[in-house]
Amino acid sequence: MRLLIVEDDADLAHAMVSAFAKRDVRCDLARTAGDAELLIQTINYAAIVLDLGLPDENGLALLRRLRAYKRMEPILVLTARGEGEMRVQGLDSGADDYIVKPFLFPELHARICAVLRRQGGYVEHLLAVGDLSLDTRTREVRVGGEPADFSEREAELLELLMRRSGHVLSKRVIEDQLFGSGDMLGSNAVEVYIHRIRRKLDSVAAQVRLKTVRGIGYILLNS
Structure with a gap:
């Protein structure tokens, strides 16, 4: 929760x-x-x-x-x-x-x-974009039904992107969320995590695209 x-x-x-x-x-x-x-x-x-x-x-x-x-x-x-x-x-x-x-x-x-x-509790825990899915309770990421190797922090960022899929997620929101987790970030930490996520999605041929909107943030799209 x-x-x-x-x-x-x-x-x-x-x-x-x-x-x-x-x-x-x-x-x-x-x-x-x-x-x-x-x-x-x-x-x-x-x-x-x-x-x-x-x-x-x-x-x-x-x-x-x-x-x-x-x-x-x-x-x-x-x-x-x-x-x-x-x-x-x-x-x-x-x-x-x-x-x-x-x-x-x-x-x-x-x-x-x-x-x-x-209100019947909080039941939404499975997110899906294209063939990419994320269980927000366990942080398990799957692509095409197969497990994919993402760290907890990468899965946390992926959750933000998936919840706003089709819409630009600002770098500021990402930074606020990562800071809120209690870790200090370097100036390029967001870019590092985005690069890792994009590389892993490409390596498993996920049917999604993670695009950079220059000067604003990032957007996850269904291919």
Whole structure:
């Protein structure tokens, strides 16, 4: 399961990531509404934990916009604003639940699990483009039904490309995702991973094309 935590308090955000990791839940972080929206357009999350007090925009505005775009990921609003009117506004704007700071992490985790149970859980785990497939739970890559040798990091990048197949994936999003995994990257790290993936896809004659859009990013196409 993969969550997005939208929280500008770095200490709280990293504490949540650490606590979820102990429960085998993977999290991405966004500090602003703009970064969160970019990630949500790129990655399918099991649920979103959304703080309302963001530096660039009120979280309620982002929430309303996501619902207007027909994004149906469960969203749990997390905020220091505990007044009854604010709770109502959050729920009326499309939140699935509302929890007030300070909070106990077990309660946050329990509420997310409850929301997922109500919505039938998160079941999408198999991605496919052309004859290329990826199981996002096991990171197993197959081409034409046969296993293909990709490292975990390469499979992580391949997931981003496959989820946005047919659309350009910006280098910035890739860098944010790889940084979020806790590793420091060199200036050409993205290009290195792209080169490795392209070489491996070519070596097994995969029916996909990985193209570079100069100055912008990369796009995975069905051949």
